[in-house]
Amino acid sequence: MARWFAGEGDAFRLLGTRCSRCGAVFFPREDDFCRNPQCGDGELSEVALSPRGRVWSFTDGRYRPPAPYVSDPELPWRPYTLIAVELEAERMVVLGQGAPGVTVADLEVGMEVEVVSGVLHEDAETTWTTWHWRPLGVRA
Structure with missing residues (x-):
């Protein structure tokens, strides 16, 4: 894999x-x-790939995505931020979630962000990891 x-x-x-x-x-x-x-x-x-890039676009996800996205239908849905980032050296755009606590109010097109590890979902046996985008200077 x-x-x-x-x-x-x-x-x-x-x-x-x-x-x-x-x-x-x-x-x-x-x-x-x-x-x-x-x-x-x-x-x-x-x-x-480059660890940094600039915000190309962003939005918030206010709906529960369909499978294979993993979420507990018993829990209330929490919106998340989606950020499209143009990578510094490669000049390609990569989509990912904002780091926990990052909202659309924290973002501007053109601002510098960095890739960080994050948790997509976890249960009693497994933690599924992913990447998040975090504005420079913001620590989780």
């Missing part, structure tokens, strides 16, 4: 793949072929 992220603390990074022939970078990872239609299909290698 392909990994989407790795590391902890300041070393936490999203993982993508880079084509050796055309240099295109992909997220989520691509392990079978180069997605660039003009490429002759170079070798793909794992790369850690």
